Amino acid sequence: MKISINRLKNHLTLTESSEEIADLLTQSGLEVEGLEPFESIKGALEGVVVGEVLTCEKHPNADKLKITTVDVGAESPANIVCGAPNVAQGQKVLVAKVGTTIYPSSGDPLTLKKAKIRGEVSEGMICAEDELGLGSSHAGILVLDTDLPNGSPATDIVEVSKDEILEIGLTPNRADGASHLGVARDLKALLGREIQMPEAVELKVEAEGPAISVEVENAADCPRYAGVVLTGLKIGPSPQWLQNFLKSLDLDPINNVVDITNFILHDLGQPLHAFDADKISEGKIIVGKLPKDTKFTTLDEKERKLSGEELMIKDPKGGLCIAGVFGGEDSGVSDDTTSIFLESAYFSPDIIRKGSQFHGLKTDASFRFERGTDPNMPVYALKQAVKLIQEIAGGKVSSEIIDLYPNPIEDFVIEVEYGHVNRLIGKTIEPSEVKSILESLEIRVENETETGFTAIAKPYRVDVTREADIIEEVLRIHGFHQVLLSENLKTDFLAEHPVKDLNKLQYRMTEILSAQGYHEIITNSLTKPGYAEKSGYLDASKSVEIYNKLSEDLGVMRQTLLFSGLEVLARNINRRQTDLKTFEFGTVYQKSEEGYQEGRRLGIFLSGNKSSESWLEPARAFAFADLYATVEKLLEKLNISIGDISMVESAPFDYGLKLMLGQKEIGSIGLVEEKLLKLAEVRQEVFFAELDWDLLCKKASGLKKYQDISKFPEVRRDLSLVIDKSVSFDQVKSVGIKFGGKLLQRIGVFDVYQGDKIDAGKKAYALSFHLQDQEKTLTDKVIDKTMSKLIQAFEKEVGALIRT
CATH class of the missing domain: 3.30.56.10 (Phenylalanyl-tRNA Synthetase; Chain B, domain 1)
Structure with a gap:
């Protein structure tokens, strides 16, 4: 659910930042899942200025192009090549300067650079309406009628509305939070401020109109039904402020009357519905049911068969609307409508849920009715809507308010x-x-x-x-x-929690590793003192020394599985077995101020070639990704999700990764330093992972999470990002997950480029983005919006340049 910060400020005084408001709401139970900026015009026309065409001449190398000089308020005019047929000397125009990113009405964003077009320098763009996202026209450039000085920002001419939008993950029990008023009520309690409710409007009958009567067949299905007739309306586009509000909530403006009903729904939480009064047969509204298999065509032009259990708004001839769910095609407001019957009701949540589920229709209205709306709100919301309609669409009140509420709902x-x-x-x-x-x-x-x-x-x-x-x-x-937590926590469990069998867990991991071609090794827990003394990363003072040594080579207990495993690799390599995949479950030991400590570890080694040479392909050496894939597979089987991942460029690795689970390290992976390989007399590269097996056993879960396979297709989109070499894929992936929303299923990288075709210190990632909606087929509009949001996030968060 989306909430506008600007609209919240109409309900109560807010001096806190949007981030502080989000934290307050999350702590109180309205979890804010995201905070996004909204601009009525993408990019807010930043970098676009008023310019004056000083000269306009034909391009020497192109029939349809012209060379212009444009005064943009700088020290010298800008040379701009323009292809618009209507460009001419003396015009005032909108100019996007070099470095500006423009967001066209269709297509991808474009960052302007100084360029040569057919041999002539061009320093910016004289813009058409669609190139700035102001409309759809591309007939020619925008010619202004203004006295503003050259170089003035375009926002002095074109108003840009800015807002910040909270994305709230509303839990089913918090029906009261499904509106701006509901969220404001929580902030009122949290901040100790008063809510500023619009004054109740008293309506007076001003003109005659169609006489509409209402009959409710079953008050249990519809405890309260209110409505009023308005005549003399002029249906048309809504004012810009209303369109911007709806767009900020991802809603498409339709016309002034329908937009007002949507505004009231999101502002006050009360769904409304407007019927064309002239299309109500015999001037009678009936709230009841229609027989099973009755055909009814909804606003989306689909003919549906009724179940006989859904609540309908009907007239003596048939259905007008599936109550609280979706309107009918034949009774809605159109461009020709001049009179409406405006409905505001409280329906039983159960009856609305039945209709919504049977027809597979999830609308903003049904979302609220199913959870329970405010039975005291219908008439107040109706009056506020009438006031707005009269201000925006004209019209006169042509009936008293009908309010059928035979059995008021008690507190x-x-x-x-x-x-x-x-x-x-x-x-x-x-x-x-x-x-x-x-x-x-x-x-x-x-x-x-x-x-x-x-x-x-x-x-x-x-x-x-x-x-x-x-x-x-x-x-x-x-x-x-x-509420402070005590040092000792305890609780009662209603469900059974079987004790983990650690032997079975280890055997399961052994099976997985063996199936991938790994060989299990078992090595001695006693090792050489020199490994700790010469390694540069182990503390020799923490080695557990043996009092009655059999030999100096077996003088201490090992602190890591690395060196005993390397000894096994060296023995095999010396016997020309150079392609090795091994693993070991073993115990490591340490001495500390508290005494002696020991812990179980899982060590995994890769060395040599992954595949031998053949007539089909050359030999391929093991790579870091091969070992990481193995570790990832093991953690997946244990139902453990890796938390933070950080780079390691210190002993025992030349390079590697440290894996975290919360605040605890679960292990590390990397390419072993050559110095350490020499200590164990290994003469080829070795990739090594050491995982804290005790911690993995503790965190492992036998529970599996399944979900239905989506009936709707997955969509793939690719992007190429040029970023600094210091930016890791994990950072890029984190930004994608943060801003990709629920539609983004996964991100992959299928190519990495570093070379002379891009700037020094840069690299290029080719990324694939897989999008899918679990409830409906994705449209191009939704896909493009998601990708545009990702592009902006990559540009802002990691300084990416999008290659086109």
Whole structure:
């Protein structure tokens, strides 16, 4: 769910940064999954200025091109080659200067460079409407009627709206948070500020219109139904502020009336629906059901067969709308509409969920109705919508407000004991603070005693019906972080947690490694003292020394599996067995101030060739990626996800990676230093990984997570990035995951280039991005938007240049 910071500021005063607001909401239970900037015009026309065409001459080498000099407010005019047919001397135009990135209405972003076009220097671009994302016209350049000085920013002429958008991962219980008003209510409690609600509007009948009556067949399915008739409307585009608001939430503006209903839905959380009043047969709205297999065509022009269980808005001739889910094709607002019946209702969540699931329709309205809307909101929201419609689309109120609400929904009455509050939260909270928090959340406190009170929650809080719910409300506003954890934690488990069989776990890993061609080795735990003394990375003072040594070569307990494994490799290599894949589960030992320590490790070695030479292909030596793939496979089988990965360029590796799990290191992988190979008398490259087997056993999970295979196709898009050599693929991948959203399934790199075709100190990554939606087929618009977001993120976060 997307929330506009600008719109939140219409509901309450906010002086905090967007990041601080996001942190506050996340701590209180409205988890913010992302924070993205929004610009009504991509790029905000940065680098685009007002210019004046001083000269315009025919290009000597191209019939359709012209050479211009343009005053852009700099010391000297810019030479610009232009292909527009309408460019002429004396015009005021919009110019994108060298270095500016422009975002066309269609196609990829373009960063302008000083270039030669057919032999003539061009320093920028005189822009057409579509080249700046201002519209779709490409008939010619934009010619301005302005007295602004040359060099003035384009934003002095074209208004650009900027906003920041919160992406909230709304949990099913928090139906009250599915609107800007709902989010503002939480911020009111968290910050101690008052909400600024628009004043209730009193409507007066101003003109005659179609007489509309309403009949509700079953009040249990529709406890409240309200509506009003408006006439004399002019349907057309919405004003820019309303279009920008909808676009910031990824909604397409349709027309002024429909846009207003969408605005009210996202602002107040109340879905509305507008019917063309002239298309309602006999002037009668009926809220009820239609027979099974009745055919009904929805707004998406699809004919559907009804189940007979969904709630319908109908007239004496047939269906007008699947209530709370989707409108009908024949009854909606069109360009010719002049009169509407505006509906605002409270439907039973169960009946809306049935209709939505049966037809596979998930709309913004059904999302809210299914979870439970505010039964006290329909008339207030209706009045606010009418006020906006009259301001934007004209029209007059032509009926009294119809409000059928035979059985008002009662507030939730909940008995609460202070002792239970303190026991469940785990700390003592003063009764005065409990009362203050609840009242800030619009939950009344009555019948107070020394031991407890009665809480009265309004019906829009569908998740607050029990004492435990009240206590949760107190805790989330008081702050989870303020409840200190004791040194010794304990809890009761309802589910069984079988003890891990560590032998079976090790045998399972052995099978996996053996299946990949690895041979298990078992080496002596006693080793040479010289390995620690000469290695440069082991602390010889921590070696556990043997008192009754059999020999100096077996004088200490090993601190690592590296050297005993290298000895095995040396023995095989000396006997001309040079292509080696080995592994060992072994114990390592250390002496410390606390005493002696030991731990189990898994060591994996690769050396020589992965494949022998043949008539099909030459021999290929083992590479770092081969060992990393093995480690990744083992961790996948243990259901362990690697956390942070950092580069290692110190002993025992020439280069390598350190793998973290939270704050703990689970192992390292790399190419062994030549100095260490000489200590063990190994004369070829060795790749080595050492993993903390004790930690892996502790974190391993036998649980598997499965999901249905998507019915919708996966889409691949490729990008080529030029980045600094210091930027790792892991950094690039992290940026992709952060900004790619839920559609991005995986990122791959299929080519790396470093050479004279790009700048020194740079490298080029060719990346593949695999996109998929689990609920619908991806459209080009959605794909392009995702890729555009990724491109901007790579440019900003890692300084990437996108190669085209």
